[in-house]
Structure formats: C-alpha cells, structure tokens
Amino acid sequence: MLAGLVSLVMLFFGGMFGQNISPDQLLSRAIEEQQKGDFAAAIRDYQAVLAVRPETLAAHVNLGAALAHTGQVDAAIAQYQVALRLAPQLGSVHLDLGLAYARKGDLPDALEQYAAAHRDSPREVRIAILLGDAQTRAGKAADAIAMLTPLEPANGANPDFEYALGEALIRGGHPRDGATRVEKSAAMTKSADAWMLAGSTLLDLNEFAQARRDLDNAMHLDPSLPGLCTLDGTARDKDGDAKAAEPAFREALKQNPNDFDANLYLGAILYQQRNMEEAKKYLDEALELKPDSTMARYESAMWKSTSGDYQAAVEQLEKLVTDDPQWLEPHVELATLYYKLHRSADGARERQIVERLTAQQQQQGPGK
Secondary structure (H helix, E strand, O other), rough: OHHHHHHHHHHHHHHHOOOOOOOHHHHHHHHHHHOOOOOOOOOHHHHHHHHHOOEEEHHHHHHHHHHOOOHHHHHHHHHHHHHHHOOOOOHHHHHHHHHHHHOOOOOHHHHHHHHHHHHHHOOOOHHHHHHHHHHHHHHOHHHHHHHHHHHHHHHHHOHHHHHHHHHHHHOOHHHHHHHHHHHHHHHOOHHHHHHHHHHHHHHHHOHHHHHHHHHHHHHOOOOOOOOHHHHHHHHHHHHHOOHHHHHHHHHHHOOOOOOOHHHHHHHHHHHOOOOOOHHHHHHHHHHHHOOHHHHHHHHHHHHHOOOHHHHHHHHHHHHHHHHOOOOOHHHHHHHHHHOOOHHHHHHHHHHHHHHHHHHHHHHOOOOO
C-alpha cells in the first residue's frame, strides 16, 4: 500500500516537472533554488521531497530556513522541531530554532535553544553573543557575565561581543565596567545606540563630562533616537552648560511634547534665566505629566516664589517637606518665605532645621 502511494507521488512530481526525478535530485534542486534566492520554488521542492521521504533531515532544516526567510516563522519552527526530533544534538538547528523564536518575540524559548546551541559549541562567539544578550534581556545578567567573561580575551576586538558583555555588566550591577566595554564597541562600530547606552550609564554614575561626550557622539550619529536629546541635554546641564542644554531639550520636545524630563529641565533653565512666562509653560506641563514628582513640585514652587505668589509657594513647599523632611532646599526657601509673610516663629523654626540638615550633610559628604 505504502509503496503504491510513493509511486503515485513520484508520478505526480514527475508529471509536474516534465520528467521523472528522484528525491535526491529534487533535494539538490531545492538547495540550488534556495541559494539563488528562489525561496518559493525551494519551499515547493523541499515539501515534495518530504512527501516521499518524511525523515529527510536536510529537507526539514533547509525548509525551515526558507520559510523563516519568507516570514513564515511558525511554519519554520515546526520544521526545526521535526529536525531536532530526528537529530536532537544538532547544535546548528538549536541555533536556527532560537533565532526563529527570537524573531517571534518568544524570549524564554529562544533562550533555551541558544543555551542548547552553546552547550554544543561553547567557543562559538556568535552563539555566545546571542545567548548572553538573551540572558541579559531575561533578567539573568549574572549568567551572561559568567558565560561571556572567560571568552573576552579571545574576542575583545569583536564589537558585538564587547557590547553584549558591556550591557550584561551594566544590567548586572557593574555599570562602570560595562560602560567601558560599550564605549569600546561604539568606537569600533560608530553606533549611536551604543554611545547612548554608555552615556546614559555614565550619567547615572554622575560622571557628567564623559557622559556628555558619549551622548554628543550619539547625537552626531542619530539625533532621532528616542530619548537621546533629553539625555544629552541632561548631561550638558549637569556638566554646567545650561546654554548648550537648552537646544537639546527643545529638540526633544519637538520629537515628543510629552517628555517629562525635557519639560522639567527646560522649564528650570528658563526659570534660571528669569524667562518667567516661558518657564511657566514647561513647568506646568511637567507638573501635569507627573503631579507627584517632587522636582516638578519644587520648581513650580520656586517659580511662584519668584513671581511673588508667596502663599501658594509656601503651601507647595510645606507639602514637599512633609513628604521628604530631609530635603534641604525646600526648607531654605520656606525660611525666607515665612519671614516675607511675617511668620517669624515659623521662619526661625525653619532656620534651625536648615542649620541641622546642613550640619548633617557636611558630616555625611555630598548629596541631598
């Protein structure tokens, strides 16, 4: 019965192509078609081979690749799974299956397949990079660091490797070491994304001058990266160059008018310039975007104080010191405002608080 069915299938394909053709010839033709980029024909011929030889490993693997190339990811995954049932230890198929899962957005299954491929080829750098990246994105940065670090001496000149290790270090609690490696990758690849990651990491470390250099590099390459203008403006501002920060924040708000940080920082810069009307516009927007933000509430209170609305400023500052009694600056402003409102006892109390907090900060070192 089975032999008759096979004969019928072969007769069908023989008629289809105008001649009798063996499964081996059909497989060879499919491979040639795939190499030439004729994926539709290759898919058809691989399926024809599998109709008569369903356990042809090469046909399953190559059909999976052709289907993946044409965007048929679920169908490709099915073929790779069959291939692995036929040859469970075939590391290359684990890699292909992992890539297919990643393309689909299935990180846990991609991670599992990359790990299997890595066990098969532990020194293969491409697999290590993919595995390390997946581990980092899955919240397993420590695993990525442990796996990638021994490979660094042999792969330190590989920018993709350095980026993967650098990002793992950043996410795994070693931001300075990670930033160094990401900077190295960025210098080799001229990647705006890499410069941005390094710069934002250094910004978090309060290394403002170096952060600014990295973020400026990213801006020169691709100022349209989401969030980049705001980060660059923040680094410039914290590096003491508000004049250079202002255009960066304005550009950020062209890209995203609802950018909280850009509204807040631009409003604060304009307030310092005593451009009160325009400052209010951005500070109000920041406060509307994040009503609970302590910095937005503080800057808004300072604007009211400078504008002569002392009572409204006092009310906002009193709420701030209730929320954060150890924050020095609101107490300083409150002391001044209480005296302006002829509340001498409250002013004296605030001055005592200011003196106490100042002494504590001097003992503890820099910081709020």
